[in-house]
Amino acid sequence: MSIETKTTCPYCGVGCGVIARVDDAGKVSVKGDPDHPANFGRLCSKGSALAETIDLDGRLLHPEIAGQRASWHEALDLVARRLSETIAEHGPDSVAFYVSGQLLTEDYYVANKLMKGFIGSGNIDTNSRLCMSSSVAGHRRAFGSDTVPGTYEDIELADLVILTGSNLAWCHPVIYQRLAAAKAARPTMKIVVIDPRRTMTCDIADLHLAIRPDGDVALFLGLFEHLITSNTIDQNYIAEHTGGFAEAFAAAGALSFNRVLELTGLPAMQLREFYRLFAQTEKVVTCYSQGVNQSSSGTDKVNAIINCHLATGRIGRPGIGPFSLTGQPNAMGGREVGGLANMLAAHMAIESALDRDRVQRFWQSPRIAGKPGLKAVDMFRAVADGRIKALWIMATNPVVSMPDADAVEAAIRACPFVVVSDILRETDTTRHAHVLLPSLGWGEKDGTVTNSERRISRQRQFLAAPGEARPDWWQMAEVGRRMGFSQAFSFRTNAEIFAEHAGLSGFENEGSRDFDIGAYQAIATEEYDALTPFQWPQPAGAAPRITRFFADGGFYHSDRKARFVAIEPPATDRTDRRFPLTLNTGRVRDHWHTMTRTGKSARLSGHIAEPFVEIHPRDAIEIGVAEAGLVEIESPHGKVIVRALVTERQARGSLFVPMHWNDSFAAKARIDAVVAPLTDPISGQPASKNVAVCARRFQASHYCFTVSTAKPRDLESAYWALAKTDGGWRTELAFDLVPDDWVSWCRMTFDIPVDLEPLGYADQASGDLRLAFFDGERLLAALFVARQPVAVARNWAIAQLSASHGNLNKRFALIAGRPGADTIDAGATVCSCFSVGVNQIIAAIRDGCHSVEAVGKKLNAGTNCGSCRAEIRTIIDSCLAAAAE
Numbered sequence: 001m002s003i004e005t006k007t008t009c010p011y012c013g014v015g016c017g018v019i020a021r022v023d024d025a026g027k028v029s030v031k032g033d034p035d036h037p038a039n040f041g042r043l044c045s046k047g048s049a050l051a052e053t054i055d056l057d058g059r060l061l062h063p064e065i066a067g068q069r070a071s072w073h074e075a076l077d078l079v080a081r082r083l084s085e086t087i088a089e090h091g092p093d094s095v096a097f098y099v100s101g102q103l104l105t106e107d108y109y110v111a112n113k114l115m116k117g118f119i120g121s122g123n124i125d126t127n128s129r130l131c132m133s134s135s136v137a138g139h140r141r142a143f144g145s146d147t148v149p150g151t152y153e154d155i156e157l158a159d160l161v162i163l164t165g166s167n168l169a170w171c172h173p174v175i176y177q178r179l180a181a182a183k184a185a186r187p188t189m190k191i192v193v194i195d196p197r198r199t200m201t202c203d204i205a206d207l208h209l210a211i212r213p214d215g216d217v218a219l220f221l222g223l224f225e226h227l228i229t230s231n232t233i234d235q236n237y238i239a240e241h242t243g244g245f246a247e248a249f250a251a252a253g254a255l256s257f258n259r260v261l262e263l264t265g266l267p268a269m270q271l272r273e274f275y276r277l278f279a280q281t282e283k284v285v286t287c288y289s290q291g292v293n294q295s296s297s298g299t300d301k302v303n304a305i306i307n308c309h310l311a312t313g314r315i316g317r318p319g320i321g322p323f324s325l326t327g328q329p330n331a332m333g334g335r336e337v338g339g340l341a342n343m344l345a346a347h348m349a350i351e352s353a354l355d356r357d358r359v360q361r362f363w364q365s366p367r368i369a370g371k372p373g374l375k376a377v378d379m380f381r382a383v384a385d386g387r388i389k390a391l392w393i394m395a396t397n398p399v400v401s402m403p404d405a406d407a408v409e410a411a412i413r414a415c416p417f418v419v420v421s422d423i424l425r426e427t428d429t430t431r432h433a434h435v436l437l438p439s440l441g442w443g444e445k446d447g448t449v450t451n452s453e454r455r456i457s458r459q460r461q462f463l464a465a466p467g468e469a470r471p472d473w474w475q476m477a478e479v480g481r482r483m484g485f486s487q488a489f490s491f492r493t494n495a496e497i498f499a500e501h502a503g504l505s506g507f508e509n510e511g512s513r514d515f516d517i518g519a520y521q522a523i524a525t526e527e528y529d530a531l532t533p534f535q536w537p538q539p540a541g542a543a544p545r546i547t548r549f550f551a552d553g554g555f556y557h558s559d560r561k562a563r564f565v566a567i568e569p570p571a572t573d574r575t576d577r578r579f580p581l582t583l584n585t586g587r588v589r590d591h592w593h594t595m596t597r598t599g600k601s602a603r604l605s606g607h608i609a610e611p612f613v614e615i616h617p618r619d620a621i622e623i624g625v626a627e628a629g630l631v632e633i634e635s636p637h638g639k640v641i642v643r644a645l646v647t648e649r650q651a652r653g654s655l656f657v658p659m660h661w662n663d664s665f666a667a668k669a670r671i672d673a674v675v676a677p678l679t680d681p682i683s684g685q686p687a688s689k690n691v692a693v694c695a696r697r698f699q700a701s702h703y704c705f706t707v708s709t710a711k712p713r714d715l716e717s718a719y720w721a722l723a724k725t726d727g728g729w730r731t732e733l734a735f736d737l738v739p740d741d742w743v744s745w746c747r748m749t750f751d752i753p754v755d756l757e758p759l760g761y762a763d764q765a766s767g768d769l770r771l772a773f774f775d776g777e778r779l780l781a782a783l784f785v786a787r788q789p790v791a792v793a794r795n796w797a798i799a800q801l802s803a804s805h806g807n808l809n810k811r812f813a814l815i816a817g818r819p820g821a822d823t824i825d826a827g828a829t830v831c832s833c834f835s836v837g838v839n840q841i842i843a844a845i846r847d848g849c850h851s852v853e854a855v856g857k858k859l860n861a862g863t864n865c866g867s868c869r870a871e872i873r874t875i876i877d878s879c880l881a882a883a884a885e
C-alpha cells in the first residue's frame with residue numbers, strides 16, 4: 001500500500017499542487033495534483049524531478065558549534081546567549097536576521113515577530129529584497145498597499161498578454177503552459193515579449209521587442225503618452241479612483257517619440273505596432289518579473305506599467321490588469337508576514353505610529369521596531385563594517401546570490417557570530433557559520449505558502465524528520481523563549497502560528513487593509529491539516545469574496561484612490577570605458593538558484609551542465625573566442641571564467657550568465673562576485689541585470705573532460721565545472737599548468753585504487769591524451785585531454801559509466817573517444833523528463849517528424865511537463881531551415 005499526500009512544489013511562485021506518493025519500500029514519486037487551481041495536474045521539469053532531490057546525501061543532520069557536533073540544547077542556548085549579550089552591549093540594531101522566500105509562512109511569522117516585536121529592531125531582511133522588493137515598492141506607491149490585483153486565469157482570458165522581463169517558459173513553466181494552451185485554443189490572442197534576449201519564451205510571441213537594457217521606463221512612458229493622445233484613456237476611472245494624473249502626464253510628455261526610440265533601441269515600426277496593440281485591446285494583462293524588478297530603475301518600471309493600466313481603467317477585471325510574477329514559493333507569504341526590513345506584519349506600515357501600536361498591542365510585546373531596518377545590501381555592509389555583530393541566516397545562500405558576493409563572503413567571515421540554518425552541511429555560506437542548525441526540507445516540513453495569485457496552499461510533511469533536523473520556526477521560537485520571551489513564543493504547532501498570523505491580519509482591520517484572512521483566526525489543527533488552497537482576502541464573517549482587486553477602485557491610500565507616479569527615464573551613460581559590455585544574469589530551465597537541490601539530480605543537470613556566457617557572434621569575434629572556448633568576465637568587483645555559448649539570441653554588447661553556479665560546482669563561476677552592489681533608490685533591490693563588465697578570451701594550455709563514478713576531489717585547475725550524471729559525475733577542466741603525471745592525478749582525484757592500471761593513449765604531436773580505469777567490467781573513470789576544447793560526445797561518454805566493459809572493443813572505443821557504429825550519441829539533453837537528447841530529436845526530424853507533436857509521439861520528448869517544447873520547436877525550425885538552404 002502506498003500513501004499519497006497533497007502538498008505544494010517548493011520551487012517557483014506558480015505554487016503548483018503536487019501529490020507525493022511513498023510506496024511500501026519508502027520510495028517517493030510525485031505527480032501534479034489535478035485538483036490544484038494553480039496547475040490542474042501539470043508540473044514542469046523541476047517539479048517532476050522532485051523525488052530525485054530529497055535524498056539525504058550532503059544533508060546537515062545535527063547541530064554544530066565551531067564545526068563540532070553539538071546538542072540542540074547547547075546550540076540554542078549559545079545562540080540565545082550571544083544574541084542577548086550583543087543586544088545588551090551594543091543595542092538591538094547590532095543583530096540581524098537574513099531570511100528567505102523559501103521559508104514557510106509560519107517560519108517567517110516567528111522570525112519577524114522575534115526581531116521586530118521582541119528584539120525591537122527592523123533588522124530582518126530577506127532574499128526577497130533581491131527578488132520582489134521593486135514590485136512591493138511600486139504597488140505601495142500606486143495602490144497604497146502591496147496588492148497583486150489579478151489571478152492566473154486572467155492570463156488565459158486576456159486578448160493581449162505582455163511578458164516583460166520574464167522568461168516565463170523557463171521560470172514559470174506551468175503558467176507558460178497554461179498560456180500556450182490558451183493561445184492554441186484561441187489563436188487570436190496576442191503575446192508580446194519584451195526582453196533584450198531572444199529567450200525560449202519568445203517562441204510563442206507574436207512580437208518580440210529586443211529592448212535595450214533598462215529601456216522599460218521609456219517604453220512605458222511612451223505608451224502612456226500614446227494612450228492619452230490616442231484617447232484610449234478612461235476619464236471616469238481616472239477622475240473617480242485616482243490622483244496625480246496631470247503630473248504623470250507632464251512627465252511623460254517631456255519625452256519625445258525619438259527619444260523613446262533612442263532609449264529603447266527599438267525600430268519605430270515595432271514600437272508603433274506595440275502601442276497600437278495595447279491601445280486597441282481592452283483585455284490586456286502585463287506580466288513582469290526580474291527584468292523589471294532587478295534594476296536601478298525597478299520601482300519606476302513597475303509604476304510606469306501600472307500607470308498605463310490605471311489610465312485605461314484596466315485593472316482587476318477578468319483578463320485585465322498588471323501582474324507581478326513572484327519568484328520563490330513563498331515570496332508572497334513573506335510579504336504578508338512583513339519579512340522585509342521596511343514592512344511591518346500583515347501588510348502594515350512600519351512608518352505608521354498607529355500600525356506599530358496596533359501590532360505591539362496584538363503581540364503584547366515589550367517593544368516594537370521604531371524604524372525600518374537595513375535592506376539586504378546595506379545589511380551586509382553593516383556586517384562588514386562591524387555595526388552588525390551577530391547574524392542569523394536562514395534558507396538562503398548569500399555568498400552566492402548577493403551582489404558583490406566576494407565582499408559579502410568577507411563580511412560574513414569577519415562577523416563575530418554567525419548562525420546558519422540550512423538543510424545542507426556544505427554550502428558556500430554554511431562554511432562560515434559558527435553555529436549550524438539543521439532544518440527540515442521539503443517533504444519533511446509542514447506549513448503554508450502563498451503563490452503569485454494570492455493563493456494560500458499547504459506544504460505537507462510526508463517524510464520523517466532526518467537525524468535531528470527541526471523546523472525553522474521551532475528553532476526561532478526556542479531561541480525566543482531562551483531570550484526571556486516564553487509567553488510569546490510558546491507555539492506548540494504550526495497551526496497555532498497560522499491562527500495567530502490570521503488573527504493579526506484581521507485585527508482592527510475592517511476593510512482598511514488588503515491582507516485579511518481573519519476567517520482563519522481560530523483554525524483548529526485538524527482544519528489546518530485539511531486546508532484546501534484558497535485565495536485571500538478572506539475576512540472573518542464574510543462570505544468568500546471576489547478574488548480580484550480594484551475594478552471599482554477601493555485602493556488603500558487614505559483617500560481610497562490610486563496614485564499615478566510622475567517618472568523620468570533613467571540616465572543611460574556608461575562612464576567607465578574600461579567596462580564596455582553589459583552583463584545580464586538570470587536563470588536556466590532546470591536549475592534552481594544556487595543548485596543545492598537541483599544539482600543533486602542527474603536529469604536536471606543534464607540539460608545544461610556547465611556555467612556559460614551567451615555572447616553575440618560579433619562580440620565573440622571581437623574578443624577572439626570561438627564556440628566552446630572559455631571567457632573571463634571582469635568588473636571592478638570580481639571575475640568569473642565560464643564557457644562561451646555563441647548565439648544570435650543575445651544582443652550585441654551584452655552578455656548573459658546564469659546565477660546558479662557556485663564554488664561547490666565550479667572553480668570560478670559565482671557571477672554575483674562580478675555584480676556591482678548598485679540598487680534601486682526606492683526599493684533597495686540590486687540591479688542584477690545591467691552590470692558594466694569587460695570580457696576576454698581565457699587561454700588555457702590544456703582542456704580536459706572526465707567522467708567518473710566517484711565525485712572528483714580537490715580540483716585545483718584554473719577552470720573546472722562538475723555535474724551529477726547517471727552513475728557518477730562529469731567534469732570539465734582547463735589547465736594553465738598541466739599536472740606532471742596524469743595517472744597519479746587521476747588516482748588522487750577519482751580515488752582509484754593503486755593496483756588498477758589504466759588503459760591509455762597519448763599523441764605527443766597533437767597533445768591528445770586519454771586514460772580509462774576499469775574495475776572488472778565497470779568503468780571507474782575516463783579522462784580526455786586536448787590542447788583545444790575537448791571534442792568528445794558528452795552523453796555517450798557519460799553512458800559508459802553505466803555500460804559493461806567486458807568486451808575489449810568497447811574499452812578501445814572509449815579510449816578512441818567515439819561511439820561504435822552501432823551506438824548513437826544522444827547529444828545534450830533537451831527533454832529531462834524522458835532523457836531525450838538533441839541528436840535523437842534531429843534523427844527523428846530526419847525521419848519525417850516535423851512537428852513537436854510528431855517528435856513527442858516518436859520519442860515521448862516534450863509530452864510530460866512540456867518545458868522543452870519550445871526548444872524542440874527551435875530544433876525543428878533550424879533543421880528545416882538548414883534543409884531548405
Ligand SMILES: Nc1nc2c(c(=O)[nH]1)N[C@H]1C(S)=C(S)[C@@H](COP(=O)(O)OP(=O)(O)OC[C@H]3O[C@@H](n4cnc5c(=O)[nH]c(N)nc54)[C@H](O)[C@@H]3O)O[C@H]1N2
Pocket residue numbers: 012013131164165166167168170171172194195196197199211212213214215216289290291292326327328584585586587588589590591592593689690
Ligand atoms: N528554472 C528556474 N525557474 C525559476 C527560478 C530558478 O532559479 N530556476 N527561480 C525563481 C525565482 S526566485 C524567480 S525571482 C523567478 C525569475 O523569473 P524571471 O524573471 O522570468 O527570470 P530571469 O532569468 O531572472 O530574468 C527574466 C528575463 O529578464 C530579462 N531582462 C534583463 N534585463 C532586462 C531589461 O532591462 N528589460 C526587460 N524587459 N527584460 C530584461 C532577461 O534577459 C531574462 O530573460 O524565477 C523563478 N523560477
Ligand SMILES: Nc1nc2c(c(=O)[nH]1)N[C@H]1C(S)=C(S)[C@@H](COP(=O)(O)OP(=O)(O)OC[C@H]3O[C@@H](n4cnc5c(=O)[nH]c(N)nc54)[C@H](O)[C@@H]3O)O[C@H]1N2
Pocket residue numbers: 100102103127128130131132290294327328394395396397398400401402403421422423424427439440441442445472585586587592593594595596597659671672675688
Ligand atoms: N546575479 C543574480 N543574482 C541573483 C538573482 C539574479 O537573477 N541574478 N536573483 C536573485 C533572486 S530573485 C533570488 S530569489 C535569490 C535566490 O538566492 P538564494 O536564496 O541564496 O538561493 P537558494 O539556492 O534557493 O538558497 C536557499 C538555501 O536554503 C537551503 N534550504 C532549502 N530548503 C530549506 C529549508 O526549508 N530551511 C532552511 N533553513 N534552508 C533551506 C538551501 O540548501 C540553500 O542553501 O538570488 C538572487 N540573486
Ligand code: SF4
Pocket residue numbers: 009010011012013014015016039042043044045046047048172173174175
Ligand atoms: S512551475 Fe514547476 S517549479 Fe514552478 S511550482 Fe510548478 S512544478 Fe514547481
Ligand SMILES: [Mo]
Pocket residue numbers: 130131132327328
Ligand atoms: Mo527570486
